[in-house]
Amino acid sequence: MSDPFRDQVVALIPPLRGYAITLTRSSTDADDLVQDALVRAWQFRAGFRAGTNLKAWLYKILRNTFYTQSEKRRKTVEDVDGRLAAQLVCNPDQEWRLVYEExxxxxxRLSQDTRDALLLVVAAGLTYEAxxxxxxxxxxxxxxxxxxxxERxxxxxxFDLAAAPRDAHSQPAPRTLDHAAFV
Known part of the structure; x- marks a missing residue:
């Protein structure tokens, strides 16, 4: 059984490919672009109204697909040899998150009075008097x-409290959350 929509789309593949080559300047990229445009056209074929210009509809899909992909490529840095990725360093934060949750x-689990006291002096940095x-x-x-x-x-x-510095105010601010920052 013949599908007129499919037959018309297949007949337009060569001119679509020619247009895609002028946009991409690469036959390989043009083939990928045409394929992506045809997939979208097939997905949204219910949106095509019979009797309207199928060629114009397909060209518009192809053109929009090209510009969408171009925008994505513009925001993406190609790093084939991994040189740029090797320069990126991000310390793992899993341990910090676990300590933070703990x-x-x-x-x-502290009493309200002791928790408030600890937060006022250690976290907020107030003097004991304040x-x-x-x-x-x-x-x-x-x-x-x-x-x-x-202590609690x-x-x-x-945590070994005896090994930690006693005066949190005299210590430099820690770069990461560790036990010593709260004792």
Whole structure:
């Protein structure tokens, strides 16, 4: 059984290929372009209205396909030998994410007072005096809460608190999230 749409499209392949060669300046790229355009035409054949100009419709699909692919190619850098890719360095962040998730869980297990104290002093960088003002407690109480929070957090995260520096304010800011940044 003959399909008139298919027969007309097949008859237009040679002129479509000629037009594609003028656009791409490569017979191989032209063949790929025509194939992509024909696939799209077949996918959207229900959108073609019988009695209208099939040739113009196919040329428009081919042209739009070419410009879409050209835009994608313009944004893509060809790196056949991998030289450019070798220059890209991205440290893996999986370990950081795991530690971060572990930290969030451990923080959630602290009491509200000790968590607030730790976050005010360590994360927000407030002095004990300023944190005590915010929390409405004595400075000694704030120091005690921060100390208990550090010890409990270290315990929950299985971290050796004795090996970590005690004064977080005197240490340079860590480049990555590690246990020492929170104790």
């Amino acid at each position: 930290l969030l869980v451990a923080l959630g 944190a005590a003002d915010v929390a409405g407690c004595a400075v000694g109480t704030m120091k005690s809460r921060v100390n208990r929070a550090r 957090l270290a315990q929950l995260m299985d």
